[in-house]
Amino acid sequence: MGTLSVNIGGLELQNPVLTASGTFGYGEEYEDLMNVNSLGGIIVKGTTLLPREGNPGPRMAETPAGMLNAVGLQNKGVDYFIDHIYPRIAEKFSTEIIVNVAGSTVADYEKVCEKLAPLPRIRAIEVNISCPNVKQGGMAFGTTTAGAAEVTRAVRKAWPKTVIMKLSPNVTSIVDIAKAVEAEGADCVSLINTLMGMAIDVERRRPYLSTITGGLSGPAVKPVAVRMVWQVAKAVGIPVIGLGGIASTRDALEFIMAGATAIQIGTANFIDPSISEKVAKGLAEYCAANGLKSITEIRGII
């Protein structure tokens, strides 16, 4: 086991650096610009039972140290993924490929899991119960303990490998949600998904996004994300994957010290397309410089 290897609920990663769903496509979009296999893994775009065209444009607005998006789970559906995308990326990439699974109903989640389960290279799924940009399902499941528990229970039955539940920060107590999914057998939680936000084009007197509200990400949300990771990591026994505004090795260390076992890089990929590889290298350098035999030595030291 290497200095950087970590275990996220049964799945061993060569290092703690993952790319966040929806910010890294299927990895192929970045392969000209970096070595995707240098990462612990990639989490591919939110995948639903049927194809979805997502929300109309405009879907993006820049905000102070962040951005709003309103993509709304655009994807070609799980069958297309299995038939056309999976074979290509399973061939191309040796790093872990984690599929982000989304749905409008509990049955949707189950069916997507069942379809993905036979794929040998998919050893973990991240279950999205926190997308603020879809009308049905999405965040609705993630903002009550009952809803989060219900999806977890169904997915747990349909998916024999590692289940990561991705949590919404738009709640009074993310700890309660985390405990609820842990109780239903989740192997791991990842947090935070985007904060629900909004921006107005004052000149045109209308919202920037077609959906009016959207999901806020980027360095702006990092303090909220670090706080939630710290709270959840103290409260649950399963590993926590931290994300929210990570744009440097220093930021990644902040999440690890707050209690994260692994981290995801999201919006920062848009600005520096090789940032995830740089952070993986940076963590190795940090361990070497500080005499750590394992990155886990500093996990949760706050």
Next chain:
Amino acid sequence: MGTLSVNIGGLELQNPVLTASGTFGYGEEYEDLMNVNSLGGIIVKGTTLLPREGNPGPRMAETPAGMLNAVGLQNKGVDYFIDHIYPRIAEKFSTEIIVNVAGSTVADYEKVCEKLAPLPRIRAIEVNISCPNVKQGGMAFGTTTAGAAEVTRAVRKAWPKTVIMKLSPNVTSIVDIAKAVEAEGADCVSLINTLMGMAIDVERRRPYLSTITGGLSGPAVKPVAVRMVWQVAKAVGIPVIGLGGIASTRDALEFIMAGATAIQIGTANFIDPSISEKVAKGLAEYCAANGLKSITEIRGII
């Protein structure tokens, strides 16, 4: 009535620009640097029944496009305010002086209201049920509809003039909280207080704040604040005062278009101490340039 005059639950302001509690002291700290009387009003530091020394230092950490604070309601108590501060600022300032009232128990809030009620120049209070930096009371009241309603009911009895309830964004549904305080007779709501956040000094492997977590403010939170103002303004019949990262006339207009009757400037005062006066002027210029007879013409046009 001027182009900029607005009414916040019974209290007429000459313009919609207020300064946020805890960011503008008692106005005197800024009087060398700007004309305090050019504002709609000032909201003075959170005031409690007994003196409080607040949290130990360090209380501040800079974050991307924002800052965390953990002041914890340091103040000399309501009696000191009445005897020593009020006479001075009531003499000095002709603009509205609004007192931010905080407490650990419902009885605390009541008593502070009773003591302040006879002061003729205090025509409104802002009730803080959302401070993330104190152990008792504070945010605890602001994160449940029952707690928020309870404080509102008590304050409503003890305070005959305008009651503004200041809401916490650290909740699943700020609309539910706003409706609960409206139902108990609040004249107005102000939002958002700070988001609970955290930052870690990676070099020293410890949190920047003595309290570990603190309140996040500044432009970073603006998209969340605009979204919540928009949601609440659509859902309640009482006026909404918007705050959260406002640093320009453009930002103020964004909140007004989202539905805010008035706005507060907070963290931006630290960077540009005359920003509140500039925004008041900027709003007047905007109305003139756009042929508005009243700033209320663009209120809630989203």
Next chain:
Amino acid sequence: MKREIMMRVHSARVYNGGTYGLLKLVPVEGILPGDIEPGQFVQVDVPDCKGAFLRRPISVNFVDYEANELWLLVRAAGKGTRSLIACVEGQQLSVILPLGRGFSMPEKGGRVLLVGGGVGVAPLLYFGKVLKDNGYVPEFALGARSAGDLLMLDEFEKYGPVHVATENGELGTKGFVTQLPAMAEDIAHIACCGPTPMMKAVAKIAKARGINCEVSLENAMACGLGACLCCVEDTDHGRVCVCTEGPVFNINQLKWEL
């Protein structure tokens, strides 16, 4: 192939009192990639600037392979672009390039008109050069609010006849590019870039007259790599990313109501 390269500002000049800036960039090391096509764009990391977070997508204005220079013509639209315009000689910028699909080569024969509005003239310069190099005789129809907003006319004149229109009548025909006499004559192919209302007006003419017409879109964009799915446009083959399927589209692909 996409690359992220560090480039140095070789020269920087502003137009119209800082409303526009022209940056000529050279790679800090090595030579420019040889596969940059007219109509493609680059993603530029904005220099330290409080108000800009994401990269700025900027169309390729010109590639001078002899001088090893990439030219970017930028309009000061916000803090990020203002910060780019304020760049000084010697400053270094991270640039990802080349991105997207550029203009198609027209069929041979018939008039080819490159129609630009405001800073939208930018990508037409390099396209004009490549057309001329390939034996075409491109004509330019360039419009702007005032004479000061008509940019780089001397450069355009190197590659073909230039027809200009200004809204205030300071230079050329008074009015919009669509009112230029050059628009009324026979046209086989149009390549167009400018504000959306102007592109729609041109597309409407092209459609009515059966002219093959491509337009370059400017949807709000985050990654520029096809990963974030933010910059989508509805087309005859679905909701697609402008950054990878465009920015140049044939008007027949678009769902524009004309």
Next chain:
Amino acid sequence: MKREIMMRVHSARVYNGGTYGLLKLVPVEGILPGDIEPGQFVQVDVPDCKGAFLRRPISVNFVDYEANELWLLVRAAGKGTRSLIACVEGQQLSVILPLGRGFSMPEKGGRVLLVGGGVGVAPLLYFGKVLKDNGYVPEFALGARSAGDLLMLDEFEKYGPVHVATENGELGTKGFVTQLPAMAEDIAHIACCGPTPMMKAVAKIAKARGINCEVSLENAMACGLGACLCCVEDTDHGRVCVCTEGPVFNINQLKWEL
């Protein structure tokens, strides 16, 4: 009285490969306020910079009323201060000044020692000048990690004898300022600024020997005006703002465990 004034960088130089920078600022209009006291500080708005949000509190290094110059000596501690050090001649900065309470004038008679560590030497220069102007003979005890971190020695020498210590022994006594022979002799008054451990070591000596001693604190600060209550320090008169009650405190006021 506090004022916000625009100032222009008249000259900028760096020390030790950019670890430190000295900015000499002149008001864009008019003359410097006449009430700037040694040990006070200013709040500088950082030029466009992605990583810095708040103003940076910087101590007054020197005021040259004849040249109408305010000098700020800055250490590159983070993005904001690096951005300040990178300022070039002619650049304009918003500065709020003068802020806080500076050093007290010592009682006449007896040795006055100004003890500085690292960039903490900054406020001692102007204090030394004012002391000399008022008939004192200040001595300076200045320490740093290496010779390159000992700043502006030629300036200090204008106002009194300078004793130096470096941790690596490159210049002066090897070790800390507390190990300087000048510290062992009789001292009536110390004014001290530097890293907290160094100030505590000096305060311990002063307390043990009954020397009147003031130190300048650097608590994390937001407004600098006494409004936000972020920079508090526990004192014998309660938890007070360093920005208004300090930054200079007599060690007897502080709750330091020495």
